[in-house]
Amino acid sequence: MKYNILGKTGLRVSRLGFGGIPIQRVPAAEAAATIRRCLELGVNFIDTARAYTDSEEKIGQALAGVPRDSYALATKSMAVDGETMTRDIEISLRNLRTDYIDLYQCHNIRRDQDEERLLGPGGGLEALRRAREAGKIRHIGVTGHQVERLIRLLRTGWFETVQVPYNFNETKPEEELLPLAVKENIGVITMKPLGGGALPASLALRFFLDKPVGAIIPGMENPALAEENARCLTEDGPLTPADQADVDRVKAELGKWYCRRCDYCQPCPQGIDIAGVFLFHGYFGRYNMKDWARGRYAGLKVKADACIACGACVGRCPYQLPIPALLRKAAADLAGAI
Ligand code: SF4
Ligand code: SF4
Structure with a gap:
């Protein structure tokens, strides 16, 4: 496994990180087996969210007894007011069975009024800074799907990392976001690297091997997926000109109307998965x-x-x-x- 320094956090994180969405769909024992296999493969960066139902709890359970300094935990909250953010940090600490969280992220800020509330007096950012001073969290990051909004948030100077959907079929972050992150030494975490499972793992992961990203965090719900992802990132080299033809074919087939399996659309009142x-x-x-x-x-x-x-x-x-x-x-x- 290769390791990168995650921007100004100084965290040394594995290039392959663990994305915590899909373990919501499997029993706790399967989630634990997947996380333990990731650790064996050298993965030391584990990302989840308050919004991913029982993901934090499953991760906390899986990591019980593992030396705390052998992995970095990242989670996130959609809270924009200080009170809710403070409460969410406490819940995350309890669920993850730890007394500190390496990286706490503002999760998917989507609307102007939420952005103002987050950054304003009594907002979520103030609560995060207080938690950092108290040692409950160590670094503050931001995540989202709107590249322009993320750029604006990064320009405030408050965020040490940014988490954004980025893959060979979704390259908008390359235009302005990545250059800004490099310039400001902001750690980049790429979510949806496999387009929610729609992109072939080998092509999709090798795409990143010459890109300025800190951690690539595909969601993983079984040990076999962890092994396959680790293999693609450690044994195979960057994309070759011959691979590019396959990349172009996949892009043409997919277009932009495809599901990334993030489950933000839930709940459906009819119970449709x-x-x-x-x-x-x-x-x-x-x-x-x-x-x-x-x-x-x-x-x-x-x-x-x-x-x-x-x-x-x-x-x-x-x-x-x-x-x-x-x-x-x-x-x-x-x-x-x-
Ligand atoms: S349809 Fe649902 S799961 Fe798929 S990308 Fe949209 S919100 Fe995510
Ligand atoms: S019933 Fe159809 S439109 Fe309504 S939430 Fe479910 S999937 Fe979406």
Whole structure:
């Protein structure tokens, strides 16, 4: 495993980090096995969020007994006011079973009024600075999907890291954000490096080998995925000109309307596992695994045709996916006989 210094935090983090979204979907024992395998592979950067339901708790459980100085913990809160942020930090500490968190991030600031509240008097940033002075957290970062907003937030000078979706199909951060981060020595954490599982791991991860990023954090929910990701980043070299043809083909197939499996669209009042449906639909169309995809879809308790087009999910999707229309298409394709 290779290690990088994460910008001005000075943290020495593994190039491959652990993304904590998908362990929400697996039992605690499977989550623990995945995290333990990551540690064996040299992964020492573990990222999660207050918003990822039981992810923090599962991580805390998995790391019980592991020397605290052998890994760095990052989590985040969507709180923008000081009181809620302070409460969230305490919950994170309890869930993660630790007395300090290496990196606490402001999670997915999306609206102007939230940004003002976060930075203003009595806001979340003040609470984070107090927690840092008290030794409860060590560094402050920011995450989000809106590149312009992230740039503005970084320019305040308060944030030591930035976490942003970045992969070979989503390169907007290269225009202004990455140069700014390099100039200001801000640590870069790339989320969605595999586009939520839509990009082939080898191409997607090797893309980063010559990029100025500190940690690459694909979500991992089983030990085999951890091994595959570590292999791509440690054994294979950067993309070659021949690989570029494959990259171009994948980009052309995907376009921009694809699900990154972040689950921000939940909850769906009908109980549809939106990301799950889109995952199976991706395998159906992109990888031509039609029988496999229909078989897995048949096992879902709630099918895509239960969508009543209420629209609740649409405003929550950071990628503005037309979810009801995509579900209709998935339902039509996946409901066929196996
Ligand atoms: S539009 Fe469909 S998928 Fe979205 S929340 Fe409503 S019922 Fe669920
Ligand atoms: S539909 Fe949008 S919000 Fe929901 S999981 Fe996919 S990318 Fe995330």
